[in-house]
Amino acid sequence: MTAGAKTKRRWGLGRLAGRGLFLLVTFVSLYLLWPSLAEVFSQWRSLTTLEPEWIAIALGLELLSFVAVWELQRIALQTARWFPVVTSQLAGNAFGRIIPGGVAAAGALQYRMLVRAGIPGARIASSLTAVSVLLFGAVLALPVLSLPAILGGTPVAASLAYAAYLGAAVFALMLGGGAAVFVWDRPLAVAGRTIERLLNATVRRKRPVAGLAERLLAERDVLRTTFGRRWQAAVLAAVGKSVLDYLALIACLRAVDAEPNPSLVLLAYVAASFLGMLPFTPGGLGFVEAGLIGMLALAGVSAGAATVATLAYRLVSFWLPIPAGGVGYVLFRRRYP
Numbered sequence: 001m002t003a004g005a006k007t008k009r010r011w012g013l014g015r016l017a018g019r020g021l022f023l024l025v026t027f028v029s030l031y032l033l034w035p036s037l038a039e040v041f042s043q044w045r046s047l048t049t050l051e052p053e054w055i056a057i058a059l060g061l062e063l064l065s066f067v068a069v070w071e072l073q074r075i076a077l078q079t080a081r082w083f084p085v086v087t088s089q090l091a092g093n094a095f096g097r098i099i100p101g102g103v104a105a106a107g108a109l110q111y112r113m114l115v116r117a118g119i120p121g122a123r124i125a126s127s128l129t130a131v132s133v134l135l136f137g138a139v140l141a142l143p144v145l146s147l148p149a150i151l152g153g154t155p156v157a158a159s160l161a162y163a164a165y166l167g168a169a170v171f172a173l174m175l176g177g178g179a180a181v182f183v184w185d186r187p188l189a190v191a192g193r194t195i196e197r198l199l200n201a202t203v204r205r206k207r208p209v210a211g212l213a214e215r216l217l218a219e220r221d222v223l224r225t226t227f228g229r230r231w232q233a234a235v236l237a238a239v240g241k242s243v244l245d246y247l248a249l250i251a252c253l254r255a256v257d258a259e260p261n262p263s264l265v266l267l268a269y270v271a272a273s274f275l276g277m278l279p280f281t282p283g284g285l286g287f288v289e290a291g292l293i294g295m296l297a298l299a300g301v302s303a304g305a306a307t308v309a310t311l312a313y314r315l316v317s318f319w320l321p322i323p324a325g326g327v328g329y330v331l332f333r334r335r336y337p
Contacts, residue, residue, distance in 0.1 A: 046308045054255035058248045065244035072237040076127035084117035087328035094325020097283045130226035163262035171243045178235040192216040252312040256305040264299035
């Protein structure tokens with residue numbers, strides 16, 4: 001056996017071992033989180049007690065959040081076609097939610113479908129990467145911009161409408177911050193240097209972090225090139241996705257007649273957003289449920305109402321898009337056999 005073949009074989013074995021270890025971590029995570037998941041699923045009959053108009057509103061808001069993602073992808077792909085973008089995103093999203101660490105698999109499936117639809121492969125790769133980076137940046141900015149509102153707090157007796165107003169203010173800041181980052185270098189450079197100093201001051205490293213501001217500016221320039229003149233619409237769509245998803249959670253809380261502390265509802269959504277990005281289980285399954293129930297309980301929602309509201313929110317934001325993805329894949333294969 002040649003040296004190249006031996007190296008390739010070792011690389012293949014290492015990759016297989018890595019996947020095996022990842023699956024083991026997934027199974028252990030699901031085993032440890034199963035009690036909280038079982039508690040959530042055991043409340044499915046309680047969904048019949050929810051106010052149907054608010055669940056319908058939550059469904060509509062979540063659908064609009066998907067529309068925002070589709071528009072963002074259309075801008076990046078520089079295409080006017082909706083059908084291949086919608087069906088491929090739904091199929092990839094569903095596929096990524098049924099397998100552990102499915103983000104890469106979801107992107108690969110959508111890439112293959114878009115290529116079949118006739119969109120150039122090079123454009124697809126750069127566009128999907130840019131969309132992921134922009135959405136990830138919006139999630140990272142969320143806790144930073146919401147921190148003053150969370151620390152400032154609101155009266156516990158305030159109505160749930162205050163939570164919507166509070167979220168709207170935070171997301172307006174996100175929209176302004178996103179526009180500032182695209183227009184000027186200074187905000188991103190200051191943020192990069194601040195993060196760099198914090199990392200070097202709090203974590204011991206053999207080599208200190210350096211050049212973070214320059215790397216962030218380079219990534220921003222790639223995004224600006226990808227989205228072109230429509231970068232304003234891209235920022236609006238990325239922020240709108242989070243706004244609509246947050247309002248869907250508000251609607252689910254309203255469906256159980258909850259009156260929680262508005263600032264803690266915002267904190268609960270921020271925590272759920274990050275927990276949903278954990279790769280150990282598909283879509284953060286188990287982590288999101290446990291974290292969201294706990295945070296809503298801290299916000300003043302009773303244990304039963306927090307569980308039902310979490311179940312309703314995860315139903316409209318996580319579970320229902322899975323069969324929708326299957327339908328999208330079938331429709332796509334019929335048009336592009």
